[in-house]
Amino acid sequence: MFNLQNSIPEEIRQKIREGKLKSPTAGMANGFLQANLVILPKDMAFDFLLFCQRNPKSCPLIDVTEAGSFTPVQAAPTADLRSDIPLYNVYRDGKLTETLSDITELWTNDMVAFLIGCSFTFEEALVRNGISMRHNDEGVNVPMYKTSIPTVKAGIFEGPTVVSMRPIAEQDIVRAVQVTSRFPTVHGAPLHIGHPATIGITDLDKPDYGDRVTIKEGEVPVFWACGVTPQAISAHVKPPFMITHAPGHMFITDIPTETVGVM
Amino acid sequence: MFNLQNSIPEEIRQKIREGKLKSPTAGMANGFLQANLVILPKDMAFDFLLFCQRNPKSCPLIDVTEAGSFTPVQAAPTADLRSDIPLYNVYRDGKLTETLSDITELWTNDMVAFLIGCSFTFEEALVRNGISMRHNDEGVNVPMYKTSIPTVKAGIFEGPTVVSMRPIAEQDIVRAVQVTSRFPTVHGAPLHIGHPATIGITDLDKPDYGDRVTIKEGEVPVFWACGVTPQAISAHVKPPFMITHAPGHMFITDIPTETVGVM
Structure with missing residues (x-):
């Protein structure tokens, strides 16, 4: 095979x-x-x-x-x-x-x-660092959300930034930032840690793209900029x-x- | 004042x-x-x-x-x-x-x-790390050289990469790589360490732009990509x-x- x-x-x-x-x-x-x-x-x-x-x-x-x-x-x-x-x-x-x-x-x-x-690439790096991906464990797509973070306009292109979310255990957050910072060509470090409302997300259980995932006790939602952004921008x-x-x-x-x- | x-x-x-x-x-x-x-x-x-x-x-x-x-x-x-x-x-x-x-x-x-x-920016970072800039010490411009490293063509734009050179003491080379790697938006890590002939430079005493500087015993020439490249490309x-x-x-x-x- x-x-x-x-x-x-x-x-x-x-x-x-x-x-x-x-x-x-x-x-x-x-x-x-x-x-x-x-x-x-x-x-x-x-x-x-x-x-x-x-x-x-x-x-x-x-x-x-x-x-x-x-x-x-x-x-x-x-x-x-x-x-x-x-x-x-x-x-x-x-x-x-x-x-x-x-x-x-x-x-x-x-x-x-x-x-x-x-983001497949930085997920691989996180997993190699012992930080598992909940959406993989649950067999679904990563949850993605439109945010209140505007993109920087260029000519006709403008609109909201889309983020993906991964629940990370509190003790792994520092390492998750370090690991993904190494890879700026695949979205790099997180855009936001911990407070979805701050970036305009009202309900984590209702992603705009992909599927909801479980956030367990002691875990924090961590948000990365997402490659779906251009598609959201284009819809706009x-x-x-x-x-x-x-x-x-x-x-x-x-x-x-x-x-x-x-x- | x-x-x-x-x-x-x-x-x-x-x-x-x-x-x-x-x-x-x-x-x-x-x-x-x-x-x-x-x-x-x-x-x-x-x-x-x-x-x-x-x-x-x-x-x-x-x-x-x-x-x-x-x-x-x-x-x-x-x-x-x-x-x-x-x-x-x-x-x-x-x-x-x-x-x-x-x-x-x-x-x-x-x-x-x-x-x-x-490169003014990464020079500041090197100096803060105890690595002084020879061209500043000698009160001249940094030496710059056209190399045999081609740029990647895009439409009409093509031509040689220009590098700047700074003599670095052998024991400081690792730190110089680390310090400049932190700043990809100002040319980042060196392009080459140590062998000018490998990148098409025949005489370090005859830079294509800027001035020659002294290389002392125990120092190695280290080369960084240079912002003069677009001007060299345009001449081309x-x-x-x-x-x-x-x-x-x-x-x-x-x-x-x-x-x-x-x-």
Whole structure:
């Protein structure tokens, strides 16, 4: 059987490209960065690149292609961004219109692709430090919330920051901050610790995306900036045309996680 | 007398704007980030923003304005980038044509300004760690060299990486790496330690920019990516129009250095 956990990224991408692998990518190619995808027409690309530059915690850029290129030269030079993700979402005027396993037919020469860091990577680092992920233990998606923390506007792009939440035992909070601070390209340190109301979250049991998880006695909710932010922003801005990955179906890069750790 | 070392950035910028202060900014407003300036027309801005994103060690972005705006909203919201730098260089077709203390008359609505981190900041951190800067001790400019390390191409922008060199005592090298690694927004960790020939430098006594410095017995040349890279690239690419700061005459931001330190 094909061992996805220890396979190298190129092999997994090849299987995805051939249509033999259509599942979410969590747990695949351990030790390599996975990324969110956003594809926009060139005339919106400067504004979106500026938006990412101004909002590095929610939109940490891993790679950006030049207009017309579907090859992420820095992140995975043998990849094809039109076919190497298991599932894509196509949005027109801010509305999801199609979900496809290949977007080669939609690709045009004025498109720019953005790869944005994904929290799978820092979760792996937390787990290696003995801090388990409740949503994994409960077999659900991580809970995500729109907050009252505004993103920094750039051109047409503006709107709320989305955060993901993980319950962390009080005695592990310092270590969780240290571990995730090492990885600024996958959202980095938490945005907030402990008081959901302060950042505009009224009910932890009702996430805006993903699923609720249990918070046990002695645990504190810790919030990280989330790569779903661009999708929430787009729902707000309604760009005429945009393609993203489908949630959980990420792009697997050739970049070893440890090479992007700072100190 | 006006104490420049301990003045707040806004006061210094005000004096520069009024034409009362025209000197290089080294040593002013200790504890605040200083920045390199690059101004380009909007039609080259996406390529240059992409260039910075792909070359974060030589071109770490501190702030980018939207087309037509001369206000660096993140770095210094009360500043005016047309007048708050002591001296500007104007380039046409890659050639330096004017050196001006104010560029208000040249500013148009399609210009985008980029602020890029400056090594003054990490030098301050090294000195605080007991590692003195030879070029300061000898009262000259830091030596800078074009290298054989290529930058990552983005659109029209490509060319060699420029590095600055500081002699570091053998026993201080580890600490120098640690201290500068904390500050990725001002070039971060060294690009190379010890062997100039490996990165295409044939004679340390003949820098391409700045001045030669003495390397003493027991010291090793250590090389950091340098903010002069965009100017070297531009000499190579020859954009029709570009404005930069004049060397040493930097933009002083409101950003406290410690707030951009990682871990």
